[in-house]
Amino acid sequence: MSQQIEIEFKNLLTKEEYNRLLTYFNIQPEQIVRQENHYFDTPSYHLKNAWSGLRIRVLPDHIECTLKERSSEHAHLETTDALTADMAAQMIRGLTFAAPSVEQRLLHMNVPLTELQLFGSLITNRVEIDYEGGTLVLDHSFYLQCEDYEVEYETTDEQKGLAIFEQFLTEHNIEKRYAKKKIARFTDALAQQYE
DSSP: OEEEEEEEEEEEEOHHHHHHHHHHTTOOGGGOEEEEEEEEEOTTOHHHHTTEEEEEEEOSSOEEEEEEEEEETTEEEEEEEEEOHHHHHHHHTTSOOOOHHHHHHHHHTTOOGGGOEEEEEEEEEEEEEEETTEEEEEEEEEETTEEEEEEEEEESOHHHHHHHHHHHHHHTTOOOOOOOOHHHHHHHHHHHHTO
C-alpha cells in the first residue's frame, strides 16, 4: 500500500500541439507506455459525488488499484494497492475486492462495496518527462468513441508548480483549455451515450 498527495496541473491539447511536443522533446516510440484504466463507481455515483475516483490501472510491468480523493483544486490523496493479474480480473468481474488499503478508505467514505461496478475502460498512451523538478506527462487517450490529448505537470509544490506549468504553456504557445480528470471525461462521455 502507498498513500501520497498528488499535485497536478492539466491542460487539454490539440492533436497538432501533442505531436509538436513529442517532436520538441524528441520522444521515441519506445518511450510511449500503454496503460489501461478500468473505472468503478456505484449506480448512485457515491465516488463521483464525493469528488473521488476509483480505478484499476494495468501497466506493462504491474497492476494497481487506486482511490483518488480530492483535497484541493489541484491535489488529491491517492491510496494505492498492488494487484496480481488474477486479483484484478476478479475485481473487474465484480467477484471480490482485493485491495485492502483502498477498501478501508472506501469504508471510511461509507461507499457500499457490494454496489461497486465497472463503468468502463480507457486506454492511454503516456510519456513521462523529468521537467523543472517535477514530471511532465503527455497523454493520448481512447475511450468509448472518444479520443483526446492532454499535458499534465506533476509536482510537490502547488504554487511553484502552477507557475512552471503556466510558463510551459506560454513558451509552447498552447492555449489554456480546462481538462477534467480522465475518469470525469469518461463518465461525461458515457452519460452522453444515454441522452
